[in-house]
Amino acid sequence: MATAVQQEPAYVLHRRPWRETSLQVDVFSLNAGRMSLIARGANSARSPLKAQLQPFQPLLLDWTGRGDLKTLTQTEVRSGPVLRGTTPLYSGLYINELLQRILPAADPHPTLFAAYIDVLAELAGNDDVEPVLRRFERSFVEALGYSFAWDLARDTGAEVEPGQRYCYDPEQGIVQVPSQQVRLRNLPGDALLALAEGDFVSLECRRTAKRVMRVLVDYLLQGKPLHSRTLFSHGRKEPTERNQ
Missing domain, CATH: 1.20.1440.120 (Recombination protein O, C-terminal domain)
Structure with a gap:
C-alpha cells in the first residue's frame, strides 16, 4: 500500500539524473531519515524543481509511493543560511x-x-x-x-x-x-x-x-x-x- 507524506522538513544531500527528464534526489528528512525520491520532470529546462532541489536549502516536501523510491509530489522552499565561500x-x-x-x-x-x-x-x-x-x-x-x-x-x-x-x-x-x-x-x-x-x-x-x-x-x-x-x-x- 502506497504511503503519502506531507510537509516533511528535509534537505537535499545529493541528486543525479534519472531517465530522460527526471532527477533522483537523496534527502535527509526529520521523520523519515535518509531516503531517495524521484522528482519527475525536474531535469527539464522548464521545471522550477531543478532550482529548488539544491543542497543546504531548507525544504518542506510531499511524497507518495512504496518501496525504496518514492515520488516527490510537492516542494516548498523555506528560508535558511547560505554557504558562501x-x-x-x-x-x-x-x-x-x-x-x-x-x-x-x-x-x-x-x-x-x-x-x-x-x-x-x-x-x-x-x-x-x-x-x-x-x-x-x-x-x-x-x-x-x-x-x-x-x-x-x-x-x-x-x-x-x-x-x-x-x-x-x-x-x-x-x-x-x-x-x-x-x-x-x-x-x-x-x-x-x-x-x-x-x-x-x-x-x-x-x-x-x-x-x-x-x-x-x-x-x-x-x-x-x-x-x-x-x-x-x-x-x-x-x-x-x-x-x-
Whole structure:
C-alpha cells in the first residue's frame, strides 16, 4: 500500500539524473531519515524543481509511493543560511556525503537532523570550520552508536592523564595499551582531556580530533572513498589544519 507524506522538513544531500527528464534526489528528512525520491520532470529546462532541489536549502516536501523510491509530489522552499565561500561550501558537501554514504536508509534521527540544521548555520557565518566539523562528526557518530569518552581509557578503565600517550580504535575508543588492531597511536593525553571538554583552541587539540575522527569515519565507510575530501586538493587552495 502506497504511503503519502506531507510537509516533511528535509534537505537535499545529493541528486543525479534519472531517465530522460527526471532527477533522483537523496534527502535527509526529520521523520523519515535518509531516503531517495524521484522528482519527475525536474531535469527539464522548464521545471522550477531543478532550482529548488539544491543542497543546504531548507525544504518542506510531499511524497507518495512504496518501496525504496518514492515520488516527490510537492516542494516548498523555506528560508535558511547560505554557504558562501569555498571553505564553508566544501565543508557542507563533506557533511552531506557523510550522511548520504554512511547513514542507514529510512532510519529517523531527529537529534542528528537538529545538529545538521545547526552546522549549516555555523558554516554560513564562520570560516574557521574545523571545530564546527568536529562537533558535527561527534553528533553523527553518536547517532550511529560509535560515541566514546575522550577522557577514559576503555581497556584499563583508568582516566586519561596529562603527559601520557594513548591509542584509539573505532571498536573500543581510547585505549592505553597498544594492540594489533589499534588504528591510531601516540595521542597526547592533554589534548584528549581538552577535547573531552569540547576545547578546540590549541593546534594540538585540533590535530588530535581530526586524526581520531578521520580514522572513525574511514572505519564507517568500510573502504569506500569520500569524494568531498578531494575538493580542496583540486581547488585553488590546499587543505590546512583549519580545514576538514
